[in-house]
Amino acid sequence: MWFMVCLANAITFQSSYFSEKKSVVCGGEEMATIGEVNLTERHEMQWKFSDGSRTLAGGRIVLKVKHRSQRWDFECKSVGGGVFCISGSAWGSFVRQNMDAMLTLYAKEDGEDFHRIRLRLQHSSFVAALLRLFSFVMFEFINGMLSFIQLPVPWGVEQRQNTQTAEPVSSY
Numbered sequence: 001m002w003f004m005v006c007l008a009n010a011i012t013f014q015s016s017y018f019s020e021k022k023s024v025v026c027g028g029e030e031m032a033t034i035g036e037v038n039l040t041e042r043h044e045m046q047w048k049f050s051d052g053s054r055t056l057a058g059g060r061i062v063l064k065v066k067h068r069s070q071r072w073d074f075e076c077k078s079v080g081g082g083v084f085c086i087s088g089s090a091w092g093s094f095v096r097q098n099m100d101a102m103l104t105l106y107a108k109e110d111g112e113d114f115h116r117i118r119l120r121l122q123h124s125s126f127v128a129a130l131l132r133l134f135s136f137v138m139f140e141f142i143n144g145m146l147s148f149i150q151l152p153v154p155w156g157v158e159q160r161q162n163t164q165t166a167e168p169v170s171s172y
Contacts, residue, residue: 031116032107039103044095046087048079055107056084064114065105071114 034056035049056063056076063076063086075088104118121129 031109034105034107034115036102036104039095039098039101041099044092046085046091047095048083048085049105051082051084053107054082065117066114067117067119 032053032055034051034053035047037043037047037049056078058078060075060077063074065072065074072090072094074086074091074094076084076086079085098119100121102120104120106116106118108115
């Protein structure tokens with residue numbers, strides 16, 4: 001029962017945490033958002049987005065991005081009308097590793113040669129992970145409890161088992 005309460009509290013916390021729009025501040029001012037996407041299988045080949053910040057250069061560029069201590073170089077090209085496309089093998093690998101995460105791409109800050117990104121686990125992924133954990137814990141708990149319980153064996157069953165395995169007694 002206590003685990004159910006903890007699970008309910010975690011889901012409530014997670015829902016309220018992700019429903020708030022978090023702004024990213026770097027160097028004292030809010031960073032401009034270029035685009036945001038929930039990474040799915042269809043994004044492995046490419047992600048087309050509209051540059052909301054109007055800060056990306058046209059043509060083909062190498063988009064250098066950073067998240068915490070990790071860095072990636074993605075192929076990015078302008079397809080016209082302020083729409084860009086990120087693709088390539090590095091992008092496909094990145095998407096496979098971060099499937100179902102919400103990705104936010106931010107504009108470069110002054111003096112930086114990279115764009116920052118933010119990755120967040122989505123509601124459904126978080127809840128699914130909690131449910132998998134819960135089912136595993138419950139399975140182990142029930143399995144452990146069953147190994148400690150010694151059910152009494154009816155006398156007749158025990159006696160029949162002993163008579164079947166007993167060696168014949170020779171009489172003198």
